[in-house]
Structures are given as C-alpha cells and as structure tokens.
Amino acid sequence: MINIALPKGRLGDKVFSILSKAGYDCSEMRDGTRQLIFTNNKSGVSYFLVKPSDVSIYVEHGAADIGIVGKDILVEYEPDVYELLDLNIGKCNMCVAALNGFEDNPELLLRVATKFVRTAKNYFDSVNRDIEIIKLNGSIELAPILGLSDVIVDIVETGTTLKENNLSVIKEIMPISARLIANKASYYFKTEEIEKIKQALM
C-alpha cells in the first residue's frame, strides 16, 4: 500500500486526476464527503487530503510515503525528503512586491512582511540587504498598504491580487511548481511502487 499525501485544493485535484487515469483511482474521493483518508486496496493506494503546507511534514515523518507539495514549502522548511519529480504544474513565482512607485532607501532597515521567513532572509542575505522580518500568516498584501512593511515576499500567480491592491513585483526570487516528494525510508522499501507513480506523473 502506498500512502499519498495530497494538498487540499486545485493542485491536489489535478494530481489525483492524473493518478486516477493512470490506474490509481479511488472513486470515494469524488463523492464530495468530508473524509480525509481514501483507500483503494485494489490499486494499492491510500490518499490523505492535507493542508498544502503540511504535506512535507507527513512525508518527512513517514505518515505518508509520498506527497505533492509546492517548491515554496520545500525551500522554506527544508524537509529531509527525496524530491523525485518536478510536475511542472501549479506554476507561480516567489517574488518581492511593493506598492507601486516604492523606492528602496538603503540607509533604512527594510521591513519585509512574509509567510516565508527563511526564504526572505536567504534572498536578502544574498543581496546584502539588512531587513526586519514581519511574520504573517495570510493576506500578506495588506502589510505595505497599511504601512506595516515596506515590501512583501510572497507567491505570485497571475499578479491580479497585487494589481488590484496597487502593488507590483519588484523582483522575482525563484520559480515555484509542484513537486513529488518521498520519504527516504519508504523509498527503500517501496521503490518499485513509488517509481511507477513517478512515471505516471511524468
């Protein structure tokens, strides 16, 4: 049995659809129930639906053998897992954004609001910019609007949210996409099954 952690939402639905067509179906998942675990003994898979930022935790700790997670989470939390595949879906960018017309004053400590503390710190270290990190958990775009921060570090997909709030990208830090990850111990004991699923996702 392969235990697969899928992120709740569009990405998880999309990956499930691919795996379902490849023979790893689980009809219960289409029933719209509030169940969190779905098992198909015939195809040998069990799906868990989890919060996207928790997928890597389930996989690292062995509760799931494999999982689908955004590269942003892997960079931020650095879980000790195998990153087997870039699925090239769920594409977006990790960016620095600010209010339109923002001009950075290097003599001032730059205030950066973000969910991605490590990512932000590493980026600004790489450009030798001193910063103050303001850790937020959501609606990061509000921070510069309300004067809480000078800039934000956040994921940008279409850019619509930024545009509608008078913000724009001033720097793209890195591209993000969905990745297939595997628990290292599980990989040794379930190599064939995991590699088959990887092939199905390629």
Added chain:
Amino acid sequence: MKDIYDFLNPQEKLTLDLRRLYEDNGFTKFKVAKFEAYDFYASNRDFLIGGNIVPFTDTNGRLLALKPDVTLSIVKNIEYNDNTPKRLYYTENVYREAKDIHELREIFQLGVEAVGSVDLYEASRLISLAVKSLMMIDESCVVSVSHMGYLEGLLNHITDNKNIRKQILGLMGGKNVHELRQLAIRNDLSSQYIEMACDLCSGSAAGEDLACRYILDDSMRQAAEELIYTCDSLRSDGLADKIKVDFSHSKTPSYYNGIIIEGYVSGVAKAALSGGRYDSLLKRMGKGNVSAFGFALYFDAIERKLMTGGVSHD
C-alpha cells in the same frame, strides 16, 4: 521463576542483545567521559549531527559541553597502533537539539568503532554487523552503501568550486535530478558528468553496475572495487538483499573518505543507523595515517517501534 531478561523493556533487551552480538565479534565496551572541552567539539562542528553544542561552565570556570557525539571522544582518547585495530562499542547518551522545537534532547546511542588499521575486510565485517544490528529490530531492513571517494572523484571532473560541489551533493542527496540539470546549465557544467550524477543518485540500475559503468580515473576505479568487494562479502554472509548501493547518500567530505552507510528499518520514518570510514577525521585530529570505520544506532529513531511494536512516525 522469571529470568531477569523478562523484566527488561524492549529497548533494554535490544541493548543487551546487541552488546552480546558485538562482544561475540571481538568488540569491547568503551566508556567515554560525560563532558569534553567545548572547543574540542566546536573545532569539529561539521562532523556533528545538527551542529549544535550545549556548553556550560564547570566549577573551575572551564567551558565544557554535554557530548553531542561519541566518536570524537573515542578517537581523541584511545591508544591505537597501525597493526591491529582497536574494536570498541559504546552505549552512551548524547545531547542534541531537537530539529523543530529547538529544545535539548537526551538521545541514547549505541555505536561500534574499529580504529587503528582498518582494511577493507575489517570494514565489511563492520557493515555486516550493522546489518545484523538492524535485523534484530526488524528482518525487513536495508543498509544503503555509498562511497565518498567515488563521489569526490566524480565531482573532481565537474568543478573545483566548493559551493557548487556542495550543491551537487545536496541535490544528489534529494535524488533531485531536475534541479541537478538546472544547476549544470546555470553554471556551465559538463552535461555528460551531470547526467552521470543523475543516473548514480536516481538508482535506475544496480549501484555496483553503475559504479563500474562510470569510471573516470583511478580513484573512482579503486572506490568501485571497494564497493564490489564489500557487496560480495555481504553476499557471502547471506545479506545480499539487505544492501543497496545508493550514491544519493553522502557525508561531509572533510571527515569521511571511503565507504559510508545508512540503515533503515521497516516502519521507521528516518535512518536508524549511520556510519562509514572516517580516516579524514583522524588526519584532521593529527592522528597521522590511522584508519577508522564505525557506525551508530539511534534509539530515538527506533524507540516507538521497539516500545509499541508498531510503526514509528518520529
């Protein structure tokens, strides 16, 4: 009347059984000091798991540390010569920071070391002992075997840049072939050798066959021969199905120079055992051309499996 063994909990029973295994194989118990000078660990920080050291000041004002590792103390304190290796094992508590909660944790660790003149035969005996140690926890286990000399040999053909070499090993460690290829493009690295790295870490073929397929120089040839010898030796012990050559696995090159191992047990989420040849560490500590091989079994990884007999999710 109950035997005293029956009063022991599973962890205590395993410790006793392992001690018996090691003593039957010619290893003697070694007791290390609870504390060492803080500087001793600080100067070898890269060798330590986690890298954190817990300092305190003793009553004489000396800065000491709770030991985060045992191998360093053994190497520092024992007398050995080039003729016969000292065969030791230890059962000790070490002190490390728990990764996510940044709290100090006491971890029981059992380890085996051979220090002095450790040839390939001696090293393969130790790997065999490592496998047998894991089999005492669960017959379903695997020891992953890699070779730092082989990996360093490949890296020497790719780049001299230390930062890029570290990135390559890191990406191989994650079996992250897509980002390995991107790294190669960004840094104008040889695609031929990067594809070798991708092949070696993704485990697409039997490890020993791969090692033989990609021989670029004498150092890699020697490393491949050592791997073949080791695998043959373990096959003759009937342990062939417990070994997997996997070049995604690496350790700090400045300490480990030859065969390295990592052990996994079914139902345990992370490595339960780790070790390898660390001649380079001894050289760094000024011990000349002495060789050494050892491994440690991490009871924090396996305790839930032992105590509950079930799956350990860390």
